[in-house]
Each structure stands twice: as C-alpha cells, then as structure tokens.
Amino acid sequence: MNRCSFSVAMAAVCIALMGCSAAHRVDAPSIHLMEAAGYPVLTSTAGTSQQLTVRTMIALGAASGADCSVSGKVFSLQPPAVAGASQWTVTSPSVQGWQVADTASQLRVEWSAFVAQLAERRRAGCFHAGWSTTSLQQTIADAIPVPADEALVLRYGFSGEGIADLQPGMVLQVERSVLGERKGRRELQSLQADYEVVATDDGARLKQVRAETLHMKERPDEIFALDRLTQNATHLRLLLQNLTAGTSAQRPPILLMGREDATLQRVSVSMEAQGCDAAKSVAGVQCLTFHEAVSLLVAVKVNRKPMTFALGTTLGVALDTQSINPATAALHRSLTGGRMAAVIFPQTRDGVSRIVLQGGDEIVGNKLVK
Structure with missing residues (x-):
C-alpha cells in the first residue's frame, strides 16, 4: 500500500462539481476521499471518530439459517438481531483503523477469507435466492471504508497478481493479430471482441x-x-498470461468456468504447472486456453461518452487521456442495486x-485550455 500525502481540503468542494452533479441521478450517500496520517481511504461514513473500527448497517435481507455470522480478524458480519429484520452489521476498520500497519498488511488475506465465508453462508441458505457471493461482496465493499489503493481488491477481488474472478463491472477483451489488406496494402490488423461481465441471480455471465x-x-x-461457450457457467476465473514456473516460456491466458467459485479456486492452484489438464478430472469445471491476447477493462463514461480503460487505471490517467482539467472534474460511482453516489475528492492532480x-x-x- 502506498502511503501518500496530499491536501485534506475535503470540506470545500469546487462549485463546478456541484454543477455537474445536478445532471446525474444520485441516490446514495456521497463517497469521500479522506486521509489520516497521509493514508487515503474512501468512505461514506459520516464523522471523524477516533475509533479503530466502524459498524456499518447493510440491508442484505432476513437471515434464514441457524448460524449466519462471519468472523475474522479484520472483517466480520452479524445477522439481524431481530427475526425478519433485513439490516446486517458489518464490522471493519474505520478511516483511523486503516492507519494501523498490522491491519493494513492483512487486508488481502483477511478479505479473501471473509468472502470465502460469505460464499459458505450463501450455500448454507443464509441469504435469499437473489444474492450471489459476488453481489454480497460488492454490496459490502460499497458500504464500508476502503483504502483507496486497494478498492479493486475489495470490490472485484483483483490483486493484480494475474488471477481474476470475472465480476460485474469488468469487460473482457479478446484480440488476435492477423495480416489483412487495407487500400491494397497488407498490414497487421486485429480480430477482436469485447464482453461485458453482467450479474445473474447466482453469479455472472458474459x-x-x-x-x-x-x-x-474466420470466426x-x-x-x-465466448458468451455461448460460457453459458452454462455462473463463475468465471481468468488466469492472465504469465511466465511458466521455472522456465522462460509464457503460459497462455486461461479461462476456468464452473458453477462454484470455491471449486475454481482449488483448480487454479494447479494451473501454472498443468494448464487445462488440471481441470480435466474435476466435475463441473470447464477450461479454455486462449491463443489470443486477453485484457481486463472497465467500462465508464467520460462526458457521457462510453469508454473502456484497463483495470487499475486511475481517474488522473483517464483525465489526462481526455485532456480534462482536474479542477473541473466530477465523478459519480455506480453501486450495487443501480444506485449512484457522488465521489468527493481534492480536485488536484495529486487527488x-x-x-x-x-x-x-x-x-x-471541462477540457484543458491550450
């Protein structure tokens, strides 16, 4: 995690931001980029409590199991105290709590364990049929304080280490270079398709x-x-191109398909050494080895124009590519359930x-004035 210093001027937001937000639907509390000791955290939790943990109430529906709680060192979840109530309680680090080095260093391991327990509770019937593990994970990540530089880990489980569970909000791009002809001249061109990852009741599809x-x-x-090849799967795990262990050879991208995320996680451990052979004897799992370049993107809108950027792109990079002045920039974030929230941040290059x-x-x- 990068510990960065930048201005804490959160209260004063540029008039341009307020003017822009009027043109957008906003039906969720604003998300603020806040910092303590130079460490930025995204939060919609009001106040500046010095407590190291915060309890967030989240509507996940009535609990329908005997033991539906999730316990962990960093994250925990408790079902409603009253039968039939819908508000669950998530305990997680506060803005101040994320400044504790031990807590911050455990984020990825603890969040992975938390999500795995969520999946177990879902399979046990604790949540109604409309909830998938992905929708539970994203709903919770949207509501709690999140370190700004780890937001993709909590929302998508994406750690930048070459493995990603495909989740709503992502775009999968597959591209093969071919020699084509344009205006009588042969040149390198691309066969390419983009697939949006969309939510289903029990997972995601392409x-x-x-x-x-x-x-x-050639088709x-x-x-x-890919949408047809993956139509029977509800969980998709992508292994991006990587060096084969102990060699200088490149292992091609691989897509694992199945109906249980836990099974895909177990199989993927053996993929580096065995490729798709590791999935041949596993019931309910299909495997596809790509002979093309595969990229993970996110779909956004810039001044109402649909665009895609590589997963991990910052707002600053997006503004630079479109020559937009940071001092006039506003951002609205799409949350689970179709809600939208304004994101409040210092309108500087650092912010x-x-x-x-x-x-x-x-x-x-607004565009930068040249």
Whole structure:
C-alpha cells in the first residue's frame, strides 16, 4: 500500500462539481476521499471518530439459517438481531483503523477469507435466492471504508497478481493479430471482441458488446462465441498470461468456468504447472486456453461518452487521456442495486491520482485550455 500525502481540503468542494452533479441521478450517500496520517481511504461514513473500527448497517435481507455470522480478524458480519429484520452489521476498520500497519498488511488475506465465508453462508441458505457471493461482496465493499489503493481488491477481488474472478463491472477483451489488406496494402490488423461481465441471480455471465471481424471468414469461437461457450457457467476465473514456473516460456491466458467459485479456486492452484489438464478430472469445471491476447477493462463514461480503460487505471490517467482539467472534474460511482453516489475528492492532480476507476463510473469535466 502506498502511503501518500496530499491536501485534506475535503470540506470545500469546487462549485463546478456541484454543477455537474445536478445532471446525474444520485441516490446514495456521497463517497469521500479522506486521509489520516497521509493514508487515503474512501468512505461514506459520516464523522471523524477516533475509533479503530466502524459498524456499518447493510440491508442484505432476513437471515434464514441457524448460524449466519462471519468472523475474522479484520472483517466480520452479524445477522439481524431481530427475526425478519433485513439490516446486517458489518464490522471493519474505520478511516483511523486503516492507519494501523498490522491491519493494513492483512487486508488481502483477511478479505479473501471473509468472502470465502460469505460464499459458505450463501450455500448454507443464509441469504435469499437473489444474492450471489459476488453481489454480497460488492454490496459490502460499497458500504464500508476502503483504502483507496486497494478498492479493486475489495470490490472485484483483483490483486493484480494475474488471477481474476470475472465480476460485474469488468469487460473482457479478446484480440488476435492477423495480416489483412487495407487500400491494397497488407498490414497487421486485429480480430477482436469485447464482453461485458453482467450479474445473474447466482453469479455472472458474459455479454458480447463489440466485435471486429475485419469481414474475414474466420470466426474463432474463443473470440466471437465466448458468451455461448460460457453459458452454462455462473463463475468465471481468468488466469492472465504469465511466465511458466521455472522456465522462460509464457503460459497462455486461461479461462476456468464452473458453477462454484470455491471449486475454481482449488483448480487454479494447479494451473501454472498443468494448464487445462488440471481441470480435466474435476466435475463441473470447464477450461479454455486462449491463443489470443486477453485484457481486463472497465467500462465508464467520460462526458457521457462510453469508454473502456484497463483495470487499475486511475481517474488522473483517464483525465489526462481526455485532456480534462482536474479542477473541473466530477465523478459519480455506480453501486450495487443501480444506485449512484457522488465521489468527493481534492480536485488536484495529486487527488485524482488516488481514485482507481470502477465499472460504471461516470466522469464529467471541462477540457484543458491550450
């Protein structure tokens, strides 16, 4: 985690931000980029308590099991105290709590364990049928204080280490370079398809949103028919291209498909050494090895124009690519359940560099004056 220093001027928000937000639907509390001891945290929790933990009430529906609590060192979840009530209690570090080095260092391991327990409680019937593990994870991540530089870990489980569970808000891009002809000249071109990851009641699926066929007869299924190839799966785990252990060879990208996230996690441990062979004897798991370049993106809007950026791109980079002045920039974030929240941050180059884009983000701002 990067401990960064930047201005704490959170109370005074540029008039341009307020003007821009009027054009957007906002039906969730604003998310503030706050810091203590130079460490930025995204939070919608009001107040500046010095307590190291915060209890957040989240509507997850009535509990329907004997033991539906989740316990952990950093994150915990308690079902409603009253039968039939819908408000669950999540205990997590506060803005101040994330300044504790031991807590911050345990985030990835503890969040992974927390999500695994959520999946177990869901399979045990603690939540009604409309909840998938993904929707539970994202709903909780949207509500609690989150270290700004680890936001993708909590919302998507993405740690940048080459393995990602595909979740709503992501876009999967598959691309193969081919020699084509343009205006009588041969040149390197690309067959390409983009797939949006959309939510289902029990997980996620792929929806093709763009394809570039170059009018060629060749239509490889692993580029143009991924939505069909994955239609029987509810959980998709992508292993991005990586060096094969102990060699200089590149292991190609691999997509694991199944109906249980825990099973895919177990199988993926053996993928580096065995590739898709590791999945052959595992019931309910399918495996696809790509012969193309595969990228993970997020779909956002910039001044109402749909765009995609690589997963992990900061707001600052997005503004730079579109020549937008940070002093005029505003950001609205899409949360679970279709809600939208304004994100309040210092409108400086340092401030916008702390915000990592998520799927569904909407950016508005004025072009830099040349």
